[in-house]
Amino acid sequence: TRRGYPEAVLGEGKSVDQLVAIATALRDRGAQGGGSAQTILFTRVDPDRAQAVCRVLPDAEHDPLARMVAWPGTVPEPAGEQVLVLCAGTADIPVAREAWLTARYLGRPADLVVDVGVAGLHRVLARVPAIRAAGAVVVVAGMDGALASVVAGLTAAPVVGVPTSVGYGAAFAGLAPLLSMLNACAPGVSVVNIDNGYGAGHLAAQITAPRG
Amino acid sequence: TRRGYPEAVLGEGKSVDQLVAIATALRDRGAQGGGSAQTILFTRVDPDRAQAVCRVLPDAEHDPLARMVAWPGTVPEPAGEQVLVLCAGTADIPVAREAWLTARYLGRPADLVVDVGVAGLHRVLARVPAIRAAGAVVVVAGMDGALASVVAGLTAAPVVGVPTSVGYGAAFAGLAPLLSMLNACAPGVSVVNIDNGYGAGHLAAQITAPRG
Amino acid sequence: TRRGYPEAVLGEGKSVDQLVAIATALRDRGAQGGGSAQTILFTRVDPDRAQAVCRVLPDAEHDPLARMVAWPGTVPEPAGEQVLVLCAGTADIPVAREAWLTARYLGRPADLVVDVGVAGLHRVLARVPAIRAAGAVVVVAGMDGALASVVAGLTAAPVVGVPTSVGYGAAFAGLAPLLSMLNACAPGVSVVNIDNGYGAGHLAAQITAPRG
């Protein structure tokens, strides 16, 4: 483990065989008492890869929408400040859910809200109490990425922006919201890689970690 | 005149001498009755160029902030629907003012509001009545360009987005708000060239023109 | 509905199941009198998704070329000014047709003309009367995007440019016509996202809406 946080295995770019080998090694290490139920996250795993991993690690949990497998599957008892993950719509859900699950497997209390977009300001405004209650807000948005600026203007807590590749044409596979978020006109926004829900959830969990 | 609208002379990229020659030709054409007080706009003229033009055309009006000279300087009696120009701050004013003056010289009633930005939503919300009263809204914004999406969600009128080169770093001289506005998550937004206040004001005046 | 206009559901990036769920919810909302035949547009839906939606909403209309489903399928009685959609050739038809249908479902009288390209100026010139009769012209063009500039020079009405991803090589999936249209040398052109026929049709309908 990297200084107390779960290890993560990036599923994308690995073959089923390679993932099975990794899962087997982890299982064997665990069996030898090499680690006391330290959580492992397999990220960006498609259904085939996920099922292959789960066959090796039967007590793992698979979230198909988030394309994530966690082993062991039990979510730890939450501690630290609240993490809030926000996104506008259906197409952003995989990334948002990956952020939300990561924060929870890293031990934070975390909520996921999917129905907020700047084109319907009233829906953003309805969430202001939740936004202000969080110790860190993850904003997942494609296309114009405008939600990050709006949310950062509503809270004193750090906002982690995750641009997504949702959109077409001049969205340029996430470049548009990436640049938009990097230029957020409210301070308090920082940005992770396009579609990097895992990284955002991890960072939010670090920000909200219980203090000594 | 192009189908009834004022002619414009782009000052940038022309020498003082060239502009003086153009102004002289226009004055002489006017003196010969070649045009009945048809307005001419000189855009993107720095102070030196503006003063040289005004020496030739003493009844011209120079707006240094907008870097514009209009000849003759009289604003026509407004007709058609209201144009509203919005921007967030000081650095966007030259472009916003260029849009606002263009719309007025093309004969529209037009307002300019400078204190709205998505980082302070209450200031946007305070302008909702004005936004909803306009027949076209010009949104001038640099950096994240998020204001265009927010405003388009608040009105049924067309929104003309003008990305500006305001900002630094990953704003990439207007690329960030350009892409952001092209991907506005509310329908009803279209975009003109970076810093093209003239084009936006012109288009807004066309949209709000009195109908036969 | 957003201020009187039909709602749109972006089909791309949603699974068949998700679209069926949305369609079912809309049907149930309608059955409960939640909306009086307010039109819903499903955009960018491939044949599978379209048919799944139509099974839930049998009185919907599917236009395969435009990749659009409208529910209910009846086009409203047209009102407001004329919308004209122009494109050069076969490959631009899906986007052009999406713009044309959107304008019609938003209640405008609208025409679609497919045989105009700047390489054959006589064909453009043959359309001048139609171009001048329209309250808004949507120009759909890939590759050099030159048609937008040419058309804007022929009319006092606003021109909405839709760059398309048609072309190859240095067209860079629509970047070439996008930049070309943003730099149109005639005023009166604004631009929406690459391939965004829906957005262009929507905007044209807003521009030509009947006035109070």
Next chain:
Amino acid sequence: TRRGYPEAVLGEGKSVDQLVAIATALRDRGAQGGGSAQTILFTRVDPDRAQAVCRVLPDAEHDPLARMVAWPGTVPEPAGEQVLVLCAGTADIPVAREAWLTARYLGRPADLVVDVGVAGLHRVLARVPAIRAAGAVVVVAGMDGALASVVAGLTAAPVVGVPTSVGYGAAFAGLAPLLSMLNACAPGVSVVNIDNGYGAGHLAAQITAPRG
């Protein structure tokens, strides 16, 4: 103040006159008891602008290297967790110092270390205790931006990456370190705009703020 934090005025893109007007308004507001010594930061101000501001606000403090003026100039008593700002060399100092001063004016204990670069790993390793003691680390780096990844691998605290425009050629004015940091191979890194020391210091102060 935005929810308890100092206001900031971006000096770049404003004229001396505009800054003097802003400073005067702030001074008058203060004189009327409108704010109890709430700090104001003027960022990215060149020497001329800084001196003009200081003439209006004599109790302001000017840091020429950071191109910052703070009013009033007194640094608040530090509270919350430690902020550590790291950079490799001379050319990054303005940005690093801007981050460091911002964190201090926002009330955090903060250190600035200038002599660490991945080309001399021993110098990084010598700083591991300081890195591990911080509640947030700001890494300021141009060129390859590699320091962010290395530091994130050494601490469980969040790392805020600030790519700088230092370098030439294929550094593309900060694009190289921006992309590098967005792809940091260790989790725990997020990124702000190129050269945005203010934003990074602000975010670090938010992350390390004292908890209720």
Next chain:
Amino acid sequence: TRRGYPEAVLGEGKSVDQLVAIATALRDRGAQGGGSAQTILFTRVDPDRAQAVCRVLPDAEHDPLARMVAWPGTVPEPAGEQVLVLCAGTADIPVAREAWLTARYLGRPADLVVDVGVAGLHRVLARVPAIRAAGAVVVVAGMDGALASVVAGLTAAPVVGVPTSVGYGAAFAGLAPLLSMLNACAPGVSVVNIDNGYGAGHLAAQITAPRG
């Protein structure tokens, strides 16, 4: 000489001293009978550099608008087919004139027409006879670069497109017309570097060279 054509010396990026040294060497070579009045073109020379060259080569001719010095200054007797250089406006004149002079110094009959732009189609149409009479047409255009497509549709002769850096914002210093011309929807267009009037004039002269 490269296979019979004049040599060219690119003035940009060379110091006054370096150009004087080159001019002196050329003069001395000529004095020694090393070349029988073979023309030399100095391109992209600012006034200072041009005057320095002309002091060494008094029988040279300097065209300040084209930023070109030719030595000896006499234009050769024209032979071969006609070259026509077209551009839309004032700001493109330096590049257009460089193309025109190059073609003439390479021995072609050549015309320069400055008042054609696609926003005013009648002005293009008025030039159709001249366009059809030319053996090669050089089209110099910034911004949307649309003129190249339009002209290529009007003639069977090759069209050499020269995108210029005229424009601002999303013209991206000539990228917009470059891409536009590379995607010209009429066959018969090829493109040279942005602002490369010399290269275009040279190529047009090669295309129209007298045949053995």
Next chain:
Amino acid sequence: TRRGYPEAVLGEGKSVDQLVAIATALRDRGAQGGGSAQTILFTRVDPDRAQAVCRVLPDAEHDPLARMVAWPGTVPEPAGEQVLVLCAGTADIPVAREAWLTARYLGRPADLVVDVGVAGLHRVLARVPAIRAAGAVVVVAGMDGALASVVAGLTAAPVVGVPTSVGYGAAFAGLAPLLSMLNACAPGVSVVNIDNGYGAGHLAAQITAPRG
């Protein structure tokens, strides 16, 4: 026909049905004496599309490597100057062959040479006589695109560069040779779109056309 040259139908982006409809219309027009054996070129047609076209037009000729169908299939008697098409290797053949066939169907004598690349200069040098004999040289090259500069230095005839999408990584689908050719350090090179063999062959045929 466009001023005497064959019409071309771009196969890419059209369905089999659309191509069959076009072929049928052309056949019927021909049957009605609407055109006296005017050649039609179908470009970028995959095998399925090509065969469908040939079923409608049995006297057409299909070149699978060039992905081209010509109707009628007979190559006209050559006239005008020689066209030479050069490329380095196997992967460039489709584009090179498309250029070569186009030039021949437009009525030029044309040769295709495939084994020349700048990494083996002796192979280029062995072709110098052929290069110098041609009235226009088409250079087809991916990756570094260096062949265009080398060839232009060897001949006084115009060189038409066709960058190809051959290569990987930083070739960026043809961007590398496109930029390289636009910056050819020898004059006499102009460039067409990436992979545009048709356009290059067409242009070469225009350049070498018999003169009145």
Next chain:
Amino acid sequence: TRRGYPEAVLGEGKSVDQLVAIATALRDRGAQGGGSAQTILFTRVDPDRAQAVCRVLPDAEHDPLARMVAWPGTVPEPAGEQVLVLCAGTADIPVAREAWLTARYLGRPADLVVDVGVAGLHRVLARVPAIRAAGAVVVVAGMDGALASVVAGLTAAPVVGVPTSVGYGAAFAGLAPLLSMLNACAPGVSVVNIDNGYGAGHLAAQITAPRG
């Protein structure tokens, strides 16, 4: 052979038939004594292509991970200085292995180490002796590409950086590590094309070649 080194045939972009024809020609040339067991490398060959080549050349060796076929398959006796190939993880292995095999088939002693990444500095530090023993180090890295800078700071030998297309989002298919490595803050790094393991191994073998 190019000056003593094995020839390489780039498999990508060639059909199975074309590769079989090349392999057959090479075999026949060998059978005629045309070459004394000079090695040939087929690079970037997928399994189908590899097997087709091996059927023609039964004494060839296929490395599926490296996507390489070598004929004859025997690795030559190593001579010259040691080559060390380093990469961080599973997804970089194909490229790293291609570099390693190329160096070995070119006659160098070469090692491949896969478990080093800057996020775990101890693993880099554990390899310092091996790094310092090598005459050239090939660093294969995607994402942030930071390993090249770190390694170059640890050795006086040349470092050949190979950016890989491993990663997603703002890795932009290898652009991020390409730019990062080009801006390596330690001297001694040069870069080859994205994913070009063959080129890197070839260059490392040239650098470490035995000296006369």
Next chain:
Amino acid sequence: TRRGYPEAVLGEGKSVDQLVAIATALRDRGAQGGGSAQTILFTRVDPDRAQAVCRVLPDAEHDPLARMVAWPGTVPEPAGEQVLVLCAGTADIPVAREAWLTARYLGRPADLVVDVGVAGLHRVLARVPAIRAAGAVVVVAGMDGALASVVAGLTAAPVVGVPTSVGYGAAFAGLAPLLSMLNACAPGVSVVNIDNGYGAGHLAAQITAPRG
């Protein structure tokens, strides 16, 4: 010193005062016997900065063309293999000379040849013996960068490509030759940053270093 090589101080981005402070510290360190005449290179120093450094270090040598100061100024006795630096013309000289001086101050025998460009192949061919005699060749080229591929095809020694920002328009400040060189169609080429003569000379010296 980094493992035996001279230290370098990048002059660009440092003030005169900062450079004087560095020079003074180095002089004092030397006076204290802290280094036995270890060479220091100041790179990219303009005349003012160079002279300020030389006033502190009178035994330094300033090369204004290369924008370099070396201290002490004595070039060491050459050892190792020959380095050859090639470039095409006047504008590339500063970068080429920086590479050449760096190699010499690092202790290699080095030659600089300035008159070779691919547009005049005979001049390249005249240099083949010198190219083949070198242990490493540095190719400095702007615009099309084609020289690197050509040279790499002529020698078995490593070629270090240095793209330069020489050129205009679509050279995009060195991007064109950078991409061209990264895609060199001959193996044996690797690339350093645009205009990085220092890095190329350093690397060439490492490649040609005497072996134990």
